[in-house]
Amino acid sequence: MTSAAVARPRAFWADIRFLLGVVLVIASIVGVWLVVDAARQTVPVLAAARTIVPGETLRADDLRVVDVALGSQAGAYLAPGTLAPGAVAARTIGDGELVPHASVADPDDLAVTTVVVSVTQGLPAALAEGAAVEVWHAPQSESGVFDEPRVLVGAATVRAVHESEGVMATGSATVELVLDRDDVAAVLGAIARGDAISVVPTGAL
Numbered sequence: 001m002t003s004a005a006v007a008r009p010r011a012f013w014a015d016i017r018f019l020l021g022v023v024l025v026i027a028s029i030v031g032v033w034l035v036v037d038a039a040r041q042t043v044p045v046l047a048a049a050r051t052i053v054p055g056e057t058l059r060a061d062d063l064r065v066v067d068v069a070l071g072s073q074a075g076a077y078l079a080p081g082t083l084a085p086g087a088v089a090a091r092t093i094g095d096g097e098l099v100p101h102a103s104v105a106d107p108d109d110l111a112v113t114t115v116v117v118s119v120t121q122g123l124p125a126a127l128a129e130g131a132a133v134e135v136w137h138a139p140q141s142e143s144g145v146f147d148e149p150r151v152l153v154g155a156a157t158v159r160a161v162h163e164s165e166g167v168m169a170t171g172s173a174t175v176e177l178v179l180d181r182d183d184v185a186a187v188l189g190a191i192a193r194g195d196a197i198s199v200v201p202t203g204a205l
Contacts, residue, residue: 042067045077045098051130052093053159054178055112058083058104068098076100092130092157111181114159115188117197120172123161126201127175131158135177135187138196146196153183158199175199 046063056062065080078099090105117135127133135153138146156179163173177199179187190197 136198
């Protein structure tokens, strides 16, 4: 009998390896499909309909529902119907920004308030609602005489800006600021003394 006439049986381990290879290929394809499908799925979450500053109560008119693909991060954002009554913004939430749970707080947990200051030397163009600012003051040593400017409050947020208008306008403006309650006394003291107050944007959020 010649060697050509003898058929060698296929090794069992070769069949197992082939089957395992097929299973791994199928599993890889299914895994990629699941990842792509999950990334394409959208969920409804809340987004700010305008700029919201720290301490403001979040109302239905301030928010809108948007459908976005967030994947595993969906749980980090507020879903419709999950906003607690009376909840306030813990930080500035920009117009159109998705609202994270971390940016919302109970009013009792947020020690901020608003103070209105008068500014006479003009306002920077970047001074808009929601802008992060420093408050500077030049102490008035005597009538019309001011010392070198210095930082009065290192971190505050602009809530509103009201500029003088009309023929009797003096070029002054009032700025409503959101700041920590611990800084209120210093600001009110500077106002009472007649210090020159400036509001300077920092560019931070």
